[in-house]
Amino acid sequence: MDKSFAFLKTNNQPNRILSRALGKLLDKGLVSAVMAPGITNGSDLPMPVLFTRDEAMESCIPLAPAAGVSAAVQAARIGRKVKDKRVAVVLKPCEVRGVIELAKLNQTSLESLAIISMECPGRMENDAYLAKLSASPDLPDLYLNDSSLQDQASSTCLSCDAFEPQGADITIHLFGLPVMEHIGISGMTAIGNELIEAMDLEKPGAAYDQREAMARLREKRGRAKEELFQKTGEILKNPDQYLEVLGNCLGCFNCRTACPLCYCRECVCARESFDRDLDDVSNRAKKTGQARMPAGLSMFHMTRMVHMSHACVGCGQCSSYCPSKIPVADLFRTMGQQVQNTLDYSPGRDPEEPIPYLRFKTEAGS
Amino acid sequence: MSKPGRFVVAGAGISGVRASLDLAETGHEVVLLDTAPVSGGILLALDRQFPNDHCGMCRMLPMLDRDQSKYFCMRLGMFHKNVTFMPNTEIKEIGGGPGDLKVLLQSWSAKVDPDLCNGCGDCLEVCPVSLPDDLADSLSLRKAIFKPGPNTSPSTLAIDPDSCILCGKCKEVCQTGAITLGPDYEQTLEEKVTAVIMATGVEYFDPGDASMYGYGKYADVITSLAFERMLSSSGPTQGRILRPSDGAPAENIAWIQCVGSRNLRLGADHCSGACCMFALKQAGLSMEKGSRPTIFYMDMRTFGRDWQKYLDRASSSGLRLVRCRPHSLEARNGGGLMLSYSPVPGELIDEHFDLVVLSVGRAPGWKGPDFSDQDGVLVTGGSKRLLDISRSLVSASSVSFRAAMISGSPVQAEQGDSITSQRVKVKSKVLVVGGGPAGLSASLALAGQGISVVIVEKNDFLGGNVSQISDAEARERIRELVRDAEKNQDIEILLKSRPMEFSGTTGNFQTHVLDQQNKGPIIEHGAVILASGGSQSTLPASLVHPKVMTVFDLHRRLDDPEIKEKDLNCLVFIQCFETRTKEKNYCSRLCCPTALRSVEKIRSTHPESRIIFFYRDIMTPGDLEHLYTRARELGAIFIPYQTDIPPKLILEKEQVVVEGFDPYLGEEVKFKADLVGLGSGLGPGSGHELAELFGIRVDREGFLIEADPKWRPVDSGREGIFICGLARNPVSLDEAVDEGRAAAQRAMRLVYNPQARMSVSTARIRPALCSMCGLCWTVCPYFARYPGSKGAMEVDPLACQGCGACVAICPNHASVLEVQGD
Amino acid sequence: MEQTTQQTDLVKTEQTDFDKEFHPNIVALVCNWCTYTAADLAGVTRLKYPAEIRMIRLMCTGMIDPRFIVESFLRGADGVFIGGCHPGDCHYINGNLKARLRIGGLKALLQGMGIEPQRLALHWIGASEGTEFQKQVKDFVEGIRELGPSGFGVYDSI
Ligand code: SF4
Ligand code: SF4
Ligand code: SF4
């Protein structure tokens, strides 16, 4: 499949211009809806918004440096329901990975989705974003062009080196480009190319070499990731540190609500492991004279790790949701990497790649 | 429907166990007896079996209504509610007629009370009598009091009355008082039964009798049965391969095939049919343990569907094969043996081996078990000749069905169930796809038990390839099956039809059958038997020539008056023509016997013509060996060839020339042939399509694959779908008929009771929790799960075996294993 | 033999120096078919194996929910030993292969939590391999004895 590459002139307003380009897809009837970050009445926090008319696209912020929730879950809902129509969904790379994993779990279908993703400069935590936005209303655009702003991204994003989308139909190129003049757009699949065609883009004059910018960023974030995994690895292995970090867990389940991959209708921990039997707690109390309630929080987190660590896409939403500011995502990503390496699995890499625990089918002897 | 029948099954090896379970699972009562103190027969000595080097014996346990039997490794014994096992028992007399036999049984006491003996083994140390252990075929010794099987449970010991000298030492040391000595304690008992099944197995050849290859004289010459124990962790060497003479590790091992078989001097004009595979397995396992095996053979009889592939795997992992029968063997100084053999005329080789294994099989002159000729006594195939596991079981099921037909089918009594289990309604109707011999035999068997059958046949006639069949007698047998089916009221026949849509759960399937106008009924049935058959391979266009044809066509053509009168100076057969290699890597079973039968026909009209066979391995297992012997007597010449240099066929307008290499002469040979018969084999018909429609497995060549190649030969991987005949593997007519009946037996378990009982431990879904992720669907090994209509998975209750794979993978515990009672 | 044969039947005590040593807490999960039969064989042939193990019989290793193992460690197990049929021998066709994959993932996870990989063992032990069963269990228990207590129970204080 040939990749097509084109420029989109941005006139200092990359978000607005890109929104309009997406609006053309609606206008020309190539997609029946666009789901992209946007703001609706009542809040300045970018949330997934379903646009069905191009004039409404004015409130779309496709490259918003914040995400109130993971759009993966919403995109998956669309993919699951919509048949025989196409919906464009604008997702961050981690969200694309999330949708792909959910497709493997039969929670969605990729058939009707046209996935648009970008080289991701990262998202800010919600409160930091809102605080900054009130002082600087152009933040979503400025952010794209200002590395000191990008350094204020969430700790997950600052240590994420998987910022290039995989599995998208269209990729928006930002790194190493003068984004206030133009950004790049490539079609990665036949559908992507078809949609790009409709956006009326400019064919590139001179090619931009993004390699250096990308390598620099990969190096920087990669190093941050290694450091973080190193540090977090120690926390996990060391009961004192572990208890110090996770001791603040309230058992609110926000992390699992946030996680795009926790697809169970009702978390097993909410029923079975969490909040141990009172006898159990009092037995424990007998030994040392005290026992914390609710109990079973380690079991809760470890259960989630058992179920999801092979699939953690590293979106960081669990950390963002945590009222106790526990770096849940650091713990999950660190564990995720270890488990994924062992199982030779990379979540979201390829919709055809089976979940590692289903690979017994291809093994000898079966 | 009638009352449950009562049967005696003599012999508790795998055939006897299979037959007993078949009857027990279809509501009959069985008295299973064995002269040994434990059940299991020869399999107790075999840890791993070909053609997959695994065990899996437990897979023959009931899968429906599992709670009627105990659920553990069958090396510990077999228990079913409807089966009474009588150890140390034999049949003395049988009187009466079928349906009403009087069987006189005699039991003797093992002198050890199973309730008291705890298997401590103190007695073993004090017993003064030592004798060769039967189980290890004399490789090791045992005492007069002994442990009858490696694993048997309860862990009771037994006293062998023939060797016990009644010294009483064991009794003194026994702390639980389990031992009662005294005069032999015998008991006779009369059983009134419907029929008797003899499943006592065959007698093995004892190479000591003919003092072959120094057996009995040299300790390092052992039988294949003894070697089996050497491979076992529970055997006398704990799984190490050692020279019995000095206990040194045995590195170079030779297998000598056909010891006591295919030997006219011993009066053994038979092939034992399983020893080649047995040796291949042993050699393969010995390689895992670091030995270097060599097999000396005459023909590698890899005639089962996957056996050629098994041989290929063994050879590619370093097994050495030498085609010749070694002529002598001597002890060598410093241990081991010197084997002399001559692979080609004039060349004599002496080679050193640490251990020589004699592949023994059926004893020459074996006439079958006692009482074989009596009316109402049925004999399993495995008691007439040596059979591999799957054939033994197919035959046992076929025989058990014939026995059951004498009494009719009972419906399980509703009352008196110890467990109040849930029931599933099943349809008492069976769909049979294919109206060839296997399908007809299955249909007639079921209809004979009052089950209604629908046969779907793609042709406008029944009988399958009957017209292609070269043997006149076989053709007549098939025609008879057709006639019987056509007049049977319980059999509905849909010609020119095919199954198109298939759905439902075990016991409640729906199949839409369409005719050529794409119209037809939706049939509701409890089970389906796929017997879609196959046909002989057609020759490629490049070989079209009036003088070249398949061996099957040639055999038929020999009856043509025109051919009979023609001058035939030379006929050439090329066996394994593009089969047992590449795309068709299996033996078709029928080409060799057909070609060999042709020899006799040719001789009757053309006593002088030359008959040449190019062959790789002549496949005449069992008593078919006689055909091979006869063909040589009649002067046919046999020239072996290697796959990489097959004989060449040169087709010219008027004549056909066959060129090849004769290793015995050491030179190229050339024949101008008047007729050429090609053993180009058989192939399955619509395997791939059926597999897709019914959701079962199919192999590359298009044969439907059974759930287990040994233990569940006619089951597909899905409960309620059974496979048999040529659709599954190349078979002879007898085997096709047996497989059909065996498949019918398996279907019968499911449909004989319209209120099938669910097993207590079955997976359930908590629908409100299920997210339909489908993980369980993928992991379920029995296809027991399916997406239900209400947004949650559902479980096919009769298919689920309670393995718990779904429970372990469901992150949400939406899948649970519910164990009622217990 | 009753299907409900108690696990305790199988546990034979090694009496030597019993009280001086560290007695690890060990859970052995064995499948009903092959490994249990091997354990039974070891028992009846009077092959002694350490008393520390608490044997739990499951129908198949493929039914082991890794959460159960995590929970065992959280509740103070020093080692978990799993025994199943050889590949190809599983009564349920391929439960053991499923187990192998999940135990592989779980091992990485536990290792990430500071549990030495030797504390979780998965072995294939066939029905006739009583000696193998004894050897593997013995080696396992010895290994755990050397490692000392897992200390993982601390994690369970929240
Ligand atoms: S565990 Fe956390 S970081 Fe990983 S996918 Fe779930 S929410 Fe995102
Ligand atoms: S694994 Fe659990 S949630 Fe998924 S489909 Fe099966 S029962 Fe439902
Ligand atoms: S996976 Fe579940 S549904 Fe399938 S056989 Fe095993 S227990 Fe039954």
Ligand code: FES
């Ligand atoms: S039954 Fe033993 S591992 Fe599955």
